[in-house]
Amino acid sequence: MSLVDKLVDGLAFGWGKNKEGQQNEALEAREKKVPTLTKYGYERPGGGACGWVEAPVEYQATSRQTAGLWPFCGAASSPLVGAPLGRNTINGQITCGDPISLYIKGIVSAPSGFIMALNGRGKSTIAVRWALSLIDAGFLILVLGDLKPDYAGVVKETGGQVLTVAPGLSAINPLDAGPAWALLEKLPPKMQAAQRSEIHNRRLNTLRGLVELALGDVLTEKKNEGTVLSMAIRHASEKAESEDRQPLVSDVQDVLRDPPRDIIDMLVFDPELDEKTRNRKYFELTETLQRGLNSLGPEGPFGDVFCRETTEPMRLDRSVSFDVSAIDEANGTLRAAVQLVCWSYGQAGASALKDLASEGLIPERHHLMIMDELWQVLSADEQLVHRVNALTKLNRTKGLGQVLITHSMKDLQLSTPALTSIATGFLERSSVKVFGGLARNEMADLTQVVPMSQKEQDLLVSLSAEGGVDPKTNRTLPPPGRGRFLLKLGETTGSPFYMNLTAMERKIHDTNEAWANSMAAHRLEREMA
Structure with missing residues (x-):
């Protein structure tokens, strides 16, 4: 070396x-x-280490389209977007989804959902899971007519506001412009004009629905009753606004009792008639309308619910539930009327948020509106389908999500094909559909609106079976379809899943609370026997 x-x-x-x-x-x-x-x-400084690895781009297609890519393809699964609902009963994968999250991700075309299943299958548990997940993600919940109540506990536990509406307890003014009224004057003139127009249409839609419910009949344009009501509401609103308050039903009545010249001229066309004859003809043409408005007073079938100022304004910065459970179940007409007004009032507040937020006046917020027990409104008066249709059509453009809940397709089958078409349109326009147990005779009507394979139909029928009794313990078993559902996004193949409630969900959402003591006592008697 x-x-x-x-x-x-x-x-x-x-x-x-x-x-x-x-x-x-x-x-x-x-x-x-x-x-x-x-x-x-x-694993060294500058070595390129990161806490995550971006997933590769995935495509979903049929086996015919992807045959040439084999073996570089795999089975598709449900998108893990939105509220976790449960396990797929076929392959065990997690099933997720809610109307707002799926819409934001572009998976569905509208933030709207529809839940349909027989009693006792857990319809409202799906809505509760959606509510909790979206509240956690920063959204707000609007329960517009909580009949049992199913959602008051959820709203309370998440720091929301529960508003009670019932005769003798609290009122909700059907002509109330909404909780954001005081802020609207800060909007640019064009936005103000658009909001005022929307508020007027909502007032007309709501008050007309109440009058028709009270009369048990439809206002007709043969007597220009709808037009007269619209003009009267406008006059009453202008007077109330000059006094810095919201118009009441009594203000509309005052306008019709002492009508302005423009209303009389619109109804009575003959200018040659003397004043006395003109007035007599006017009152003949408006008699039915005035009788309907009189019935909304404190002595009418609805009590003092609609003839006073709104007792407690809705909050804009938190979730809200309108608790109407104090109204007797036997009074279906009043329940439907209160639901209609709550839907209108709640939508008024949520809708105004969009324009106010766009101008930087308030933080941007989005709501999921839960409209449960749709059947009660439609069974009280089929003509209310028009009012519901008007309330739900523009939710997407206003930044609102919505969920409609009912029991079966029969709830949407009304007396005429035209009314039925409007009602089934609610289901058709809903991008996120969740079905529980349904009867076999429902399938023909259901598949006319929602394409379903035979296997999907058979699954829903199997989930409709009633519970039995355990022969060993003698305990009543729950229906086999409770907590089991089929999730369909658009017209795609549905995902069957099983949902388990958490301990907290069981605590805040007990739809059998009224029966809890009786059921417990009955179990004790059987065990002692």
């Missing part, structure tokens, strides 16, 4: 050691210093 070689070895391996030992120690040292390569990158 030359002197140069010894010098290089000494510098490389240190002096005073044999060459082989020096080389081994150097290699060990180098191996210790070499960073480990992981799937996240090299």
Whole structure:
């Protein structure tokens, strides 16, 4: 070994050691210093390590389309977007989804959902899960007519506001412009004009629905009753606004009792008639309308619910539930009327938020509106389908999500094909559909609106069976379809899943609370027998 070689070895391996030992120690040292390569990158500063790896682009297609890509393709699964609902009963995969999350991700075309299943299958548990998940994601919930109540506990536990509406307890003014009325004057003139027009249409839609409910008949344009009501509401609103308050039903009555000249001229066309004759003809034409408005007073069938100022304004910064459970179940007409007004009032507040937020006047917020027990409104008066239709058509453009809930397709089968078409349109326009147990005779009507395979139909029928009795313990068993549903997004194949409630969900959402003591006592009697 030359002197140069010894010098290089000494510098490389240190002096005073044999060459082989020096080389081994150097290699060990180098191996210790070499960073480990992981799937996240090299474990050293600047090595490219990161806490996540971006998923590759995935495509979903039929086996015919992707046949040439085999084996570089795999089975498709449900998108993990939105509220976790449960396990797919076929392959065990997690099933997720809610109307707002799926719409934001572009998976569905509208933030609207429809839940349909027989009693006791857990319809409202789906809505509760959606509510909790969306509240956690920063959205707000509007329960517009909580009849049992199913959602008051959820709203309370998440810091929301529960508003009670019932005769003798609290009122909700059907002509109330909404909780954001005081802020609307800060909007630009064009936005103000648009909001005022929307408020007027909502007032007309709501008050006309109440009058028709009270009369049990439809206002007709043969007597220009709808037009007269619209003009009267406009006059009453202008007077109330000049006094810095919201118009009441009594203000509309005052306008019709002492009508402005423009209303009389619109109704009575003959200018040659004397004043007395003109007035007599006017009152003949408006008699039915005025009788309907009189019935909304404190002595009418609805009590004092609609003839006073709104008792407690709705909050705009938190979730809200309108608790109408104090109204007797036997009074279906009043329940339907209160639901209609709550839907209108709640939508008024949520709708105004969009324009106010766009101008930076308030933080941007979005709501999911839950409209449960749709059947009660439609069974009270089929003509209310028009009012519901008007309330639900523009929710997407206003930044609102919505969920409609009912029991069966029979709830949507009304007396005429035209009314039925409007009602089934609610289901047809809903991008996210969840079905529980349904009867076999429902399938023909259901598949006319929602395409379903025979297997999907058979699944829903199987989930409609009633519970039995355990022969060993003598305990009543729940229906086999409770907590089991089929999720359909658009017209795609549905995902069957099973949903389990958490302990907290069971605590805040007990739809059998009224029966809890009786059921417990009955179980004790059977165990002692």
